Amino acid sequence: MAQLLKQSVKLALVQLASTADKAHNLAHARTKVLEATKLGAKIVVLPECFNSPYGTKYFAQYAETLLPSPPTEAQSPSYHALSNLAKEANAYIIGGSIPELEEKTKKLYNTSLTFSPTGELLATHRKVHLFDIDIPGKIRFKESEVLDPGNKVTILDLPEYGKVAVAICYDIRFPELAMVAARKGAFLLLYPGAFNLTTGALHWELLARARAVDNQVYVGLCSPARDMSADYNAWGHSLLIDPNAEVLQMLDEKEGIVLQELVQGRIEEVRKGIPVQTQRRFDVYPDVSAGKVRYEE
């Protein structure tokens, strides 16, 4: 049987320290991505809102226009910086996320762009589940006050390696999205994400391991580094989880890079040992990937 990961590959999760200065953030991302690719990374992931501070008051201010595609340099400096960087680094770049403004509708989105090693835009994922929570005395955050949600599951097909699903942060709390992607053959679920000091401590690692154990695939979460002078304090702790739900690597809150080889055959080895993928009872409950699902592949 064909293996989901076609060949072993080095993945990098770049936990960036971002500032309020977009040009600086883009230049800094370039430096850190090139650091990772010099060490052999062929797939590189950046954090949620890597080119701006994270917060509802910043989305409009930092938003870039992506449509019609390709945008001009003035419409989206981040698009061009990521495309050029993918070429320069000769790697796939999952560009965390950036605030996006759709000119026609005036709607704002939290959007992730993925580029191929030739600099071509492969996919766009608009965060599907907006981060709306209210934990009294701890944290209230309502992305939906300013953002609109995306409406599809995003699965990339990387010819040399196989399928990779991309979603953003709060999307990880919805196991259906991950399950659909895994059933469609993804070997890796990637979530650029900025949890906080309350929910990060509680659920960050738990959710990453849960999505891995449910689906028996690799899972990577890539956070901004923590900045205690910012309005929103990111949890950090970017991590990579093995298909057996073991933590392969986890950073602390400071800037850093997770660099890890994903091993061909590991998913099949785990699935052979605990064969839940073939033991499902769709005569008892429905297959979430079989119904009406909106994809971009």
Ligand SMILES: NC(=O)CCC(=O)C(=O)O
């Ligand atoms: N940026 C986000 O979506 C944060 C999600 C989060 O912190 C959570 O607990 O979920």
